[in-house]
Amino acid sequence: MWIQREITLRPRPRGFHLVTDELVGGVPELREVRVGLAHLFIRHTSASLTLNENASPDVRDDFESWFHEAVPEDAPYWTHTIEGPDDMPAHIKASLLGPALTVPVAHGRLALGTWQGVYLCEHREHGGPRSVIVTVTGE
Numbered sequence: 335m336w337i338q339r340e341i342t343l344r345p346r347p348r349g350f351h352l353v354t355d356e357l358v359g360g361v362p363e364l365r366e367v368r369v370g371l372a373h374l375f376i377r378h379t380s381a382s383l384t385l386n387e388n389a390s391p392d393v394r395d396d397f398e399s400w401f402h403e404a405v406p407e408d409a410p411y412w413t414h415t416i417e418g419p420d421d422m423p424a425h426i427k428a429s430l431l432g433p434a435l436t437v438p439v440a441h442g443r444l445a446l447g448t449w450q451g452v453y454l455c456e457h458r459e460h461g462g463p464r465s466v467i468v469t470v471t472g473e
Contacts (some may be wrong), residue, residue, distance in 0.1 A: 335370070337363045337470040342463050346456050348420070350384075350394035353466075354452045358444060361468050365442040370472015372444060375434045377465040380424035380458050382431035388451025401427050401457075424457035431455050439472050 341360035343353055357374060358364060364372070376383050387393040405426045407419040414422045435452065438445040444452075454464060 335363075335367065335470075335472060337361060337367075337468075339468050341466045341468060343454055343466060345460070345462050345464075346454065348398070348456050348459050348461070350386075350397045351454045351456060352388055352394070352451045353454045354388065354444070354446070357452060357466060357468055361470060364439065364444075364470055367439045367442060367470060367472040370439040370470060372437045372439050373434065373469045374437070374452065375467045375469070376454075377467060378428070378433075378461070380421060380428055381461055381464050382428040382433060382455040382457070383435050383466070384431045384453050384455055385435055385437070385446070385450055386453055387449050389449050394453065397453075397455075401430075405430075418459075420458050424461075427455065427457040439470060 339361050341357055343356060361372075374383055386397070405423045407423050412422045414425070456464070
């Protein structure tokens, strides 16, 4: 079985946002997969996906604080500045985290750990809607 859906995530401010339920809800056929894989791919160069703790919002805040310090806006060495001060740092952050995740599927669910969730990592102040392609294969 192969399933592919494009899911549009609503616009969010810069930060790390749990989107597990939104992505799973966009692929209702996932419930029929006994064993398989789900590949999640974000179609943007200034946002990314990652997998991390789903319980404490402090973790998401700390991610944002670390990335903001590690890849600063308005650095004197940026040459790609035409799209605003947050654009080039957003590209760097997106490259560090990556555009894709592959997650096992078991018994109709993403086989995530108890404390794991999928994050949309929005690296722009106003990134707009974000498109994620979810491809599921399995039986």
